[in-house]
Amino acid sequence: MAMAGLARRKAYLLTRNLSNSSSDVLKYSPTVTSFSRGFASGSEENDVVVIGGGPGGYVAAIKAAQLGLKTACIEKRGALGGTCLNVGCIPSKALLHSSHMYHEAQHSFANHGVKFSSVEIDLPAMMAQKDKAVSNLTRGIEGLFKKNKVSYVKGYGKLISPSEVSVETPDGGNTVVKGKHIIIATGSDVKSLPGITIDEKRIVSSTGALALTEIPKKLVVIGAGYIGLEMGSVWGRLGSEITVVEFAADIVPTMDGEIRKQFQRSLEKQGMKFMLKTKVVGVDSSADGVKLTLEPAAGGDQTILEADVVLVSAGRSPYTGGLGLDKIGVETDKIGRILVNERFSTNVPGVYAIGDVIPGPMLAHKAEEDGVACVEFIAGKTGHVDYDKVPGVVYTHPEVASVGKTEEQVKALGVEYRVGKFPFMANSRAKAIDNAEGLVKILAEKETDKILGVHIMAPNAGELIHEAVIALQYDAASEDIARVCHAHPTMSEAVKEAAMATYDKPIHI
Numbered sequence: 001m002a003m004a005g006l007a008r009r010k011a012y013l014l015t016r017n018l019s020n021s022s023s024d025v026l027k028y029s030p031t032v033t034s035f036s037r038g039f040a041s042g043s044e045e046n047d048v049v050v051i052g053g054g055p056g057g058y059v060a061a062i063k064a065a066q067l068g069l070k071t072a073c074i075e076k077r078g079a080l081g082g083t084c085l086n087v088g089c090i091p092s093k094a095l096l097h098s099s100h101m102y103h104e105a106q107h108s109f110a111n112h113g114v115k116f117s118s119v120e121i122d123l124p125a126m127m128a129q130k131d132k133a134v135s136n137l138t139r140g141i142e143g144l145f146k147k148n149k150v151s152y153v154k155g156y157g158k159l160i161s162p163s164e165v166s167v168e169t170p171d172g173g174n175t176v177v178k179g180k181h182i183i184i185a186t187g188s189d190v191k192s193l194p195g196i197t198i199d200e201k202r203i204v205s206s207t208g209a210l211a212l213t214e215i216p217k218k219l220v221v222i223g224a225g226y227i228g229l230e231m232g233s234v235w236g237r238l239g240s241e242i243t244v245v246e247f248a249a250d251i252v253p254t255m256d257g258e259i260r261k262q263f264q265r266s267l268e269k270q271g272m273k274f275m276l277k278t279k280v281v282g283v284d285s286s287a288d289g290v291k292l293t294l295e296p297a298a299g300g301d302q303t304i305l306e307a308d309v310v311l312v313s314a315g316r317s318p319y320t321g322g323l324g325l326d327k328i329g330v331e332t333d334k335i336g337r338i339l340v341n342e343r344f345s346t347n348v349p350g351v352y353a354i355g356d357v358i359p360g361p362m363l364a365h366k367a368e369e370d371g372v373a374c375v376e377f378i379a380g381k382t383g384h385v386d387y388d389k390v391p392g393v394v395y396t397h398p399e400v401a402s403v404g405k406t407e408e409q410v411k412a413l414g415v416e417y418r419v420g421k422f423p424f425m426a427n428s429r430a431k432a433i434d435n436a437e438g439l440v441k442i443l444a445e446k447e448t449d450k451i452l453g454v455h456i457m458a459p460n461a462g463e464l465i466h467e468a469v470i471a472l473q474y475d476a477a478s479e480d481i482a483r484v485c486h487a488h489p490t491m492s493e494a495v496k497e498a499a500m501a502t503y504d505k506p507i508h509i
Helices: 004-015 055-066 082-087 089-107 123-148 226-237 257-269 364-378 407-413 428-432 461-473 478-482 493-503
Strands: 046-051 071-075 151-154 156-161 164-168 174-184 188-190 218-222 241-245 273-275 278-286 289-296 303-307 309-312 316-318 351-353 392-394 399-404 417-423 439-445 451-458
Touching: 046 055, 046 364, 055 071, 055 082, 055 123, 055 364, 071 174, 082 089, 082 123, 089 123, 089 226, 123 151, 156 174, 174 364, 218 226, 218 289, 218 303, 226 241, 226 309, 226 392, 241 303, 257 273, 257 399, 257 407, 257 439, 257 451, 289 309, 392 461, 399 461, 407 417, 407 439, 407 451, 417 493, 428 493, 439 478, 439 493, 451 461, 451 493, 461 478, 461 493, 478 493
Parallel strands: 046 071, 046 174, 071 151, 174 351, 218 241, 218 309, 241 273
Antiparallel strands: 156 164, 164 174, 188 316, 278 289, 289 303, 392 399, 399 451, 417 439, 439 451
C-alpha cells in the first residue's frame, strides 16, 4: 500500500516548529508588531471578552471557557449565531432544501414511480420551517453558553480601552465589561453598491431574499458569487425567472475554470440566465417593480432590464465601523480589515481579531477555526489555521465544493502536475438514484504525487469534499486515497476513482 503521504506527514511533524514559523500557522496574515501581555489586575472581571456572537465569536467563547478562562460574549442581535445562523448559512440551506424538494416533486418523482395529481407551494409554511430551524439552533447556542459557563451580554459593544468594552443594552442602559484579553469577532455586512439603496422590499440583500412574502415573477441577482447563485436557485425552483448580472467575465471567479464552465451550463439548464461582463449603472424602483439600466463592463450601449425584485449580492465587507478601533489605535487596512499577526493579535496589546474582520476567506467555518486557534494562543497553547486548506462549497444543485489549488493557480506556480477526473455518470450509486450530474477532479504534483487541489461537482459535494480536506491536511498523495477501500455503492467511490485516474488509471471508465 502507498505510504507516500504518511511518510511526508511524519517528516512534517518532526520538522514543524510553530513558534518560529508564522506562515505555517496562519496563511495570508499581514505581519504586524507582536506584543506579549501578562494578566492584568484583579479588578478586571473576565479573562476573555468576545465582541460578537457569530460562528467565530461564540465558538471562541466556548473554547476559552473550556480552557478554564472566565469568558463573556457580547452580541447586539439579541440572538446568538451571527449572520450565518440568523440570516445566512442556516436559513438559506433550509430554503434550498425545501425548494429542492418541491422541484423534485415536480420534475423527478414520476420517474421513480411516485405520482400525484398536483403539488403546490405553501410559502408561509416553508418560511415557518426555516424560522423554526433558526430559532432552535440559536437557543441551542444559549444552552451551550450555560453549560460552559460563558456570560452572555446582550447589546452593542464598543471598545473604550484595550481592556474595557462599553455595551449599550437593549433597554437603553449601558454597562462596561472588562477583560484581560478582548477578541473582536463582529463578522461582516452586505457590501453596498453606488447608487443602489436596499429597502429589503423591492431591492433586497440576502437578508431580504430569505424573507420574501411572495414569489417574484422576475428576480434579478446582481453578483454571480456563492450567495447570489444559491438564492437565485431557491426562487428559480419556486417559479421565478432568474437573471444574474455579473461585472466579471465569469461566475464564481475563485472556482476552478473547468468546473465553473460545467457548473454554469448546469444552472443554465435549470433556467438561470446570465449577463456577464455587465454593469448596473442605474436603478429605478417603484411600486410596480424595478428597472435596471445596464451597459457592458467595457462601455457601450445601455439596455433596460425589468424585475419585480432585485437581489444585491456583490460580496461582503468587514464589520469594523463603530467599534472604537480608532480610539484605542487598532490598525486596519484600506478596506477596513483588522491587521493581525500569526497569533491573531492586533498591534494593541491584549486585543485580538478573528473571522471576517481579518484577511482570509469570509466563511463561517474559517471563523470558527480562527476562534479556536486564537484562544489556544491566549491560554498558552499553540493554535493553527491553514487558509489554503479551508474548503468552500456552493450549496446549489448540484453542489460545488473545493479545497486547495485550482488548475489555473497550479499553472501560475509553474508546478508540473497531473490531473485525474471521474464523472458521476460512471458512478453506480449516482446512476441508481438517477442523480449523476458532475465530476471529481484531482490535481497532484507530478514528481511526488502530493495532492494540490480537489474540486467536486455533485449533489452532495459539500459532504464528499472532507475526505480531500483531510488528505491535503496530511500531505497525502493521490495514490493514498486510491488505495483506501471505499464502500460500494457510494458517491465517494468517485473520489477514489479520480485519485486512481491521477496517479494511474481508473477502473470504471
